[in-house]
Amino acid sequence: MELLAKLSEAAGIPGREEEVRSLVKEALAGCVDEIEVDRLGNVVAHKKGKGPKVVVAGHMDEIGFLVSHIDEENGFLRIEPVGGFDPRTLIAARVVVHTQNGRLLGLIGTKPIHILTDEEKKKEVRIQDLFVDVGLPGKEVKERVRIGDPVTLHQSFAQVGELVSGKSLDDRMGVYVGIEALKRAKNHQADIYFVGTVQEEVGLRGARTSAFAIDPDIGVALDVTLACDMPGVQAHEQVTKLGKGVAIKLKDAASISHPGLVRFLVALAEERKIPYQMEILPRGGTDAGAIQLARQGAAVVTISVPTRYVHTVVEAAHKADIEAAIQLLTAFLENCHKADLRL
Ligand SMILES: [Zn+2]
Numbered sequence: 001m002e003l004l005a006k007l008s009e010a011a012g013i014p015g016r017e018e019e020v021r022s023l024v025k026e027a028l029a030g031c032v033d034e035i036e037v038d039r040l041g042n043v044v045a046h047k048k049g050k051g052p053k054v055v056v057a058g059h060m061d062e063i064g065f066l067v068s069h070i071d072e073e074n075g076f077l078r079i080e081p082v083g084g085f086d087p088r089t090l091i092a093a094r095v096v097v098h099t100q101n102g103r104l105l106g107l108i109g110t111k112p113i114h115i116l117t118d119e120e121k122k123k124e125v126r127i128q129d130l131f132v133d134v135g136l137p138g139k140e141v142k143e144r145v146r147i148g149d150p151v152t153l154h155q156s157f158a159q160v161g162e163l164v165s166g167k168s169l170d171d172r173m174g175v176y177v178g179i180e181a182l183k184r185a186k187n188h189q190a191d192i193y194f195v196g197t198v199q200e201e202v203g204l205r206g207a208r209t210s211a212f213a214i215d216p217d218i219g220v221a222l223d224v225t226l227a228c229d230m231p232g233v234q235a236h237e238q239v240t241k242l243g244k245g246v247a248i249k250l251k252d253a254a255s256i257s258h259p260g261l262v263r264f265l266v267a268l269a270e271e272r273k274i275p276y277q278m279e280i281l282p283r284g285g286t287d288a289g290a291i292q293l294a295r296q297g298a299a300v301v302t303i304s305v306p307t308r309y310v311h312t313v314v315e316a317a318h319k320a321d322i323e324a325a326i327q328l329l330t331a332f333l334e335n336c337h338k339a340d341l342r343l
Contacts, residue, residue, distance in 0.1 A: 001164065003027055003179065005157035007172035011098060013064030013150045014082045014199040017041055020060040024196040027179050038213065042206045043196035047182060052217040053191045054336060057207050057287040058174030059200030063311060065151040067097065075141035077132040079151050083201035087125040089312045094154040095132055099144050105154065106132040155313040162243065162318055169315040171200065173305050174222030177322065181329035189337040197287055204254065207287035211294035218261065218299050218336060219291030224317065225279050225304035240306035245275030246324040249302035254285020255292050258299035260341040265301065268331045274324050279304055299341050303329055
C-alpha cells in the first residue's frame with residue numbers, strides 16, 4: 001500500500017506524467033527484463049516469454065488542469081480542464097501549481113455564502129468561472145507561473161475504515177495492481193508487456209500507440225470502475241459494490257470484452273476462490289478500447305477495482321477488492337497461455 005500511496009499523491013496530468021513515470025520505472029526495476037519509455041511517454045516493461053503476447057495496461061495520467069490565464073494585477077489564475085470533472089467537487093479545494101521552478105500551493109476559492117444572492121445560490125458551478133489563489137502578489141505570480149503549467153488537486157492518501165482513499169486512484173490503482181502482479185507472477189509462458197500508459201483521460205492515446213507497437217494477441221486493461229453503492233442510487237444503477245470482489249468487465253462504452261477471456265477469468269476466480277463480480281458500465285471506457293482496435297485487433301478484457309466517488313479527491317476502494325484484483329491478474333499472467341480464445 002505504500003507504493004499505492006506514493007502513486008496516488010504523485011502528480012501527472014495527461015501529457016505530463018513524468019512524476020508517475022519515474023515511480024513506475026523505479027518500482028519495476030529488477031522484476032522485468034527490459035524497460036523503455038516510448039515517444040509519447042508510455043513506460044513499456046517487458047517480461048519475456050514464449051507467448052501468447054499479452055499487454056497489461058494501467059494509465060498513469062490523472063484529470064487535472066493547465067493554467068490558462070494569469071490576472072497580472074491580482075495574481076488569480078484561470079484554469080483549463082484536461083479530463084472530465086464535476087465542477088461542484090472543485091469548490092474549496094487545494095491545488096498544486098507545477099511551475100518550472102517548483103510547486104505552488106493554491107486554493108480554489110468561492111464567494112462566501114453570506115454575500116450570495118438567491119439567484120447566485122441556484123446557479124450551476126462552471127469550471128470557466130473558477131479561479132486559483134496562490135496567495136502571492138500579481139507581479140510575483142507573473143514571474144513564477146506560465147500559461148500551460150500543470151495544476152493538480154492536492155490530497156493526501158488515507159486509510160478510512162476498510163477502505164483506502166485519495167486522489168487519482170483512477171488510475172494509479174490500475175498501475176499499482178499491474179506492478180504487484182508482475183512482481184508476484186512466477187512461472188509464466190506468456191510474453192508479457194506491462195504498459196504504464198499516458199493520456200488515457202483525453203482519449204486512450206498512449207494505449208493506442210503502444211498497442212500498435214507491441215501488436216498483442218491479448219490486452220488486459222486495469223482500471224477503476226464505478227461503485228455507486230451509496231445512498232440515493234438504486235440497486236440496478238450501482239454498477240459494482242465495494243467489498244464484493246474484483247470486477248470482471250463485460251462491456252463499457254469503449255470495448256466489449258472477449259467472451260473467451262471473460263470465461264477464463266471467471267473460471268480462474270472460481271477455482272482460486274478469489275471474490276469477483278461482473279461489471280457492465282454504461283458510460284466511460286478504458287485502455288481496452290484502444291488495444292482492442294490496434295492493427296488487426298486483439299482479444300481484450302478489463303479487470304477493474306470497484307471505486308466510490310470516481311473523479312473526486314475522495315475516491316475510495318476496498319482493500320480486499322484490491323487484493324482480489326492482484327490475485328486474479330497474477331493467476332491470469334501465469335495461466336493465460338491455456339485460455340481458449342476460439343469464438
Ligand atoms: Zn481510468
